[in-house]
Amino acid sequence: xxxxxxxxxxxxxxxxxxxxxxxxxxxxxxxxxxxxxxxxxxxxxxxxxxxxxxxxxxxxxxxxxxxxxxxxxxxxxxxxxxxxxxxxxxxxxxxxxxxxxxxxxxxxxxxxxxxxxxxxxxxxxxxxxxxxxxxxxxxxxxxxxxxxxxxxxxxxxxxxxxxxxxxxxxxxxxxxxxxxxxxxxxxxxxxxxxxxxxxxxxxxxxxxxxxxxxxxxxxxxxxxxxxxxxxxxxxxxxxxxxxxxxxxxxxxxxxxxxxxxxxxxxxxxxxxxxxxxxxxxxxxxxxxxxxxxxxxxxxxxxxxxxxxxxxxxxxxxxxxxxxxxxxxxxxxxxxxxxxxxxxxxxxxxxxxxxxxxxxxxxxxxxxxxxxxxxxxxxxxxxxxxxxxxxxxxxxxxxxxxxxxxxxxxxxxxxxxxxxxxxx
Numbered sequence: 001x002x003x004x005x006x007x008x009x010x011x012x013x014x015x016x017x018x019x020x021x022x023x024x025x026x027x028x029x030x031x032x033x034x035x036x037x038x039x040x041x042x043x044x045x046x047x048x049x050x051x052x053x054x055x056x057x058x059x060x061x062x063x064x065x066x067x068x069x070x071x072x073x074x075x076x077x078x079x080x081x082x083x084x085x086x087x088x089x090x091x092x093x094x095x096x097x098x099x100x101x102x103x104x105x106x107x108x109x110x111x112x113x114x115x116x117x118x119x120x121x122x123x124x125x126x127x128x129x130x131x132x133x134x135x136x137x138x139x140x141x142x143x144x145x146x147x148x149x150x151x152x153x154x155x156x157x158x159x160x161x162x163x164x165x166x167x168x169x170x171x172x173x174x175x176x177x178x179x180x181x182x183x184x185x186x187x188x189x190x191x192x193x194x195x196x197x198x199x200x201x202x203x204x205x206x207x208x209x210x211x212x213x214x215x216x217x218x219x220x221x222x223x224x225x226x227x228x229x230x231x232x233x234x235x236x237x238x239x240x241x242x243x244x245x246x247x248x249x250x251x252x253x254x255x256x257x258x259x260x261x262x263x264x265x266x267x268x269x270x271x272x273x274x275x276x277x278x279x280x281x282x283x284x285x286x287x288x289x290x291x292x293x294x295x296x297x298x299x300x301x302x303x304x305x306x307x308x309x310x311x312x313x314x315x316x317x318x319x320x321x322x323x324x325x326x327x328x329x330x331x332x333x334x335x336x337x338x339x340x341x342x343x344x345x346x347x348x349x350x351x352x353x354x355x356x357x358x359x360x361x362x363x364x365x366x367x368x369x370x371x372x373x374x375x376x377x378x379x380x381x382x383x384x385x386x387x388x389x390x391x392x393x394x395x396x397x398x399x400x401x402x403x404x405x406x407x408x409x410x411x412x413x414x415x416x417x418x419x420x421x422x423x
Contacts, residue, residue, distance in 0.1 A: 059115070
């Protein structure tokens with residue numbers, strides 16, 4: 001299929017830029033903000049965990065929704081609107097339940113945005129160029145995170161922490177406008193869900209596989225389990241490290257948190273820019289193995305290097321892992337499930353299992369930090385890398401064989417002609 005609107009990827013990049021704050025919310029700034037209102041680390045961790053649980057439960061249904069609907073731009077706009085509501089709530093109220101409600105809204109928005117952006121990308125550029133375009137999307141996304149973090153740090157230090165939530169709402173509004181800027185006809189509704197059929201094909205001949213296709217795909221299960229263990233250890237690192245540095249009173253908390261985010265996001269941006277080339281040269285398995293190795297390195301550095309000196313290496317390791325994963329994981333899901341019509345459901349399912357680990361991470365890390373100190377928390381979280389390594393290395397041969405088999409199968413399927421969309 002030939003897509004004639006050569007500008008379709010431009011608003012997609014703009015959406016990815018503004019979606020950064022929608023997916024992350026106010027991130028570690030929330031912990032600093034709540035700490036300034038007398039919240040303890042374990043209470044902060046509990047609220048973040050509640051939001052994580054909701055995100056975990058919503059992500060898979062969100063992926064199914066993206067597969068089922070042809071209004072994927074509207075899904076992005078609705079998720080962005082939720083993030084605006086969340087920012088307003090937390091700006092006005094500081095109690096446990098209002099903050100919890102805001103985190104639930106943020107979690108739903110973030111959980112929906114991932115599969116929605118993957119579906120839009122697949123529908124615009126097709127399978128063969130998905131990794132290239134998604135890498136460009138992630139570069140824009142990380143640039144958005146850098147901009148949001150830098151502005152948040154400035155706003156928090158000079159005008160006060162509440163203005164950070166106003167910035168989050170502004171990014172949500174930008175995401176709505178740019179999502180509606182994407183030409184509707186540029187998103188092929190069947191290719192967007194992983195069905196190799198043209199829009200004009202006979203609808204009676206277009207069917208998606210049964211839902212059990214996810215459970216039958218052992219490589220997908222291995223990927224999900226390894227990432228769940230990784231995120232259980234990794235997700236709490238940034239907010240805990242920001243709290244650890246802030247507790248020393250050596251610098252303004254807003255500046256410290258912004259520096260943490262900006263450093264990691266710059267590295268993520270560079271990693272995402274090269275992810276597609278690295279995947280095509282070394283393969284999915286090796287790239288994901290490298291990302292898993294960043295967790296123990298990050299944990300040891302956070303635990304034993306003084307905060308003033310540890311910020312850069314701690315966040316560099318985070319940037320390498322998250323930057324490559326942000327492209328390699330969605331691209332691997334497309335590789336494993338394309339042709340089934342359940343690609344975005346698969347994206348949501350993998351994100352949901354990741355979230356199962358991530359939602360417990362703040363509570364686990366906060367509990368350990370509250371009782372035994374921050375170094376003990378970092379070491380405990382980093383030790384979970386053993387589990388992710390065991391899963392990924394133990395089933396590595398099966399994953400590599402599945403990737404090779406699928407490469408031959410995918411070569412026989414029709415795809416979007418996106419040659420005019422990418423440089």
